[in-house]
Amino acid sequence: MSFFDQESHRKAGKVFCGECRHFEPGFTAKGVGFCALTKSRTVLVRETNRNVPDRQGLPPDPNPDSGYPVCFPMAPRMCTKFELAK
Numbered sequence: 754m755s756f757f758d759q760e761s762h763r764k765a766g767k768v769f770c771g772e773c774r775h776f777e778p779g780f781t782a783k784g785v786g787f788c789a790l791t792k793s794r795t796v797l798v799r800e801t802n803r804n805v806p807d808r809q810g811l812p813p814d815p816n817p818d819s820g821y822p823v824c825f826p827m828a829p830r831m832c833t834k835f836e837l838a839k
Contacts, residue, residue: 762829771826774838778826786810786824790834 759769770776775789787810796807810824 766831767829768832768835769827770824770830770832772838773832774836775834776824776826776838783826786826788824 762769770786770788771778771783773788777787777789777792778784779786791807791811792809794807794809795804797804
């Protein structure tokens with residue numbers, strides 16, 4: 754992705770997980786990582802009365818129709834919790 758492509762995404766309100774302070778890189782360079790805000794989120798399953806992992810590592814507030822399956826560092830995303838890493 755070129756610099757100009759990134760700028761057009763930014764102008765459209767998109768951000769990149771790899772530039773966020775909440776991004777935790779995976780084991781491979783430029784590979785799948787995790788969002789620290791949602792990495793250990795759980796949800797209560799009423800049928801079993803247990804808390805289970807809930808979409809671990811996804812960006813906060815994903816669209817339920819097309820939720821993010823993983824956090825790629827260079828994938829453009831819409832995320833209200835984005836904070837630029839220093």
